[in-house]
Amino acid sequence: MAITARYLEISNDLERKIVNGELQGRLPGVIRLTDIYHAGQSTVKRAIAELTKKGMVTCDSTRGTFITGKRRPDNHYGVICLVGVIFDEPQNSSFVAALNRIAATRGYSILQVADITTFSQLRPSALADLPCDGYLIVGLTSELTASLRRSGKSVVALNCCEGIIDGVSWVDFDWQSVYSELFQHFRQKHYRRIALATYDNRKFNFRDKLFNYYLKNVGDDFNPDYFYGRLDEVQLHEKFGHNYREQGGRLLAEYYAALAEEPEALVLHLSHEYIKAFRMHWQDITDKPVPELFCVSKEDIAGENMLICDYHDLYCQALQLLFDDLNNDGYSQAKNSLSRVRYHFNS
Structure with missing residues (x-):
């Protein structure tokens, strides 16, 4: 026995x-x-x-x-709730329409909820009460997960979520691989002073993950002064309004220009607006050569070094994980998937 x-x-x-x-x-x-x-x-x-x-x-x-149980809801709505907005209009509408076409092949339609904050702060169960069968969520919390699972509905987390909530399926960008490729580029150029700047985003441990990728790849050339992870997006927006990215770029230019040795390359794990502001302010305050600059974007921008996030691929993979769970009589085991980050080197 x-x-x-x-x-x-x-x-x-x-x-x-x-x-x-x-x-x-x-x-x-x-x-x-x-x-x-x-x-x-x-x-x-x-x-x-x-x-x-x-x-x-x-x-x-x-x-x-x-x-959270294992009960499936009695009602079938044929609706998937997409929580969060990635693009501004009109690109957002086109993006959701593309996802709708994919969902329609499996008998579902997409319902978009723009802001998760209201649900998570006021009443997490309100999101679970929406007439839908499952959720694709950016910014998922454990409390919200518990509320949704008690309703018997399927959940897939997206973006900055790797390993954040045990037992939840997720799809994230494969930053580890793209940073390895990026540093190969730096080694080919014989760069030793390589800097990285990002938001002080600790909610999903993302800043710390980036730091670990950076530390692993920079190796013996590590200098703590070259890693800047103190940008607070909320505080910048409160202080400078819609102009906050330009002011953030100015702060970074002033910081790196003041170092005894300026970086040869700088990865701004930030949007393209920071690169433009950084370059402009750098040239105003110093005669030092501008570092080779990289930034993160949702699309390729001519003339810039880019790490390009393919959100269409990210959400298509998430939809597939959600379909797999919806087709299961009970909860399937949590699955994980990574979306490749493309890169474009202008030089």
Whole structure:
């Protein structure tokens, strides 16, 4: 007779209680479960990890572990909710129309919700009440995930989400690969003073991930002065209004120009507006040569070095993951996918 591992016994028992409705809301804490099952904390944590993989619970490091169940909603709407806006108009309408054509081949249509902030701050369950079957979300939080999963609906997270919420399918841009390729370009040019600037975006650990990519690739030439991750987009916008990107570019130009040795190359993990402002202000304040500049964009811009994010590919991959889950009678295992970042070197 096969012997079932203790953590699987605990996981199976908890799953049975969740499905039967004996457990609702939050899962008892780890210490409480160790008392109930007379097991060690590592065994209980492993059991919870199994439930997370199945979508039965959603873990939050500060709020606890939410029970999300495995129930599918009775209603089928034929609607997928797209939460967040990537492009300005009229490009946004064209983008959503393209996704609609893809969704229509599987019997679905796209409903776009522009702003996730209202739902996440006021009442997360409001998003779960929308007449739809699943969600593609930029800026997903664990609390919102728990609310959506309790409704039995499918969720796929997009962009800056790699590993952020256990048990949730996600699609992200493959920054690790493109940064490796970018630094190969720098090595071919024999650059040693390579700088990187980005937003102080810690919500999804994205700034730290970029720093790790940078540190890994720059190697022995690492200089902490060349990494600038203190730009606060919200504060810049509050202070300078719609002109905030130009002012951000000015701040970066002043910072790097003041260094004893200016960078030979500078990657602005920021939008193209920063490059234009940086170049203009740099030439105003110093005679030092302008570093070779790179920026991130949704499209190729003539004459610039670009890291190009293909959002159409990102969302097409996310739709496929969502379709896979919707076609499953219960929750499928969380899946992950990476969208390749293209690059264009002008020089």
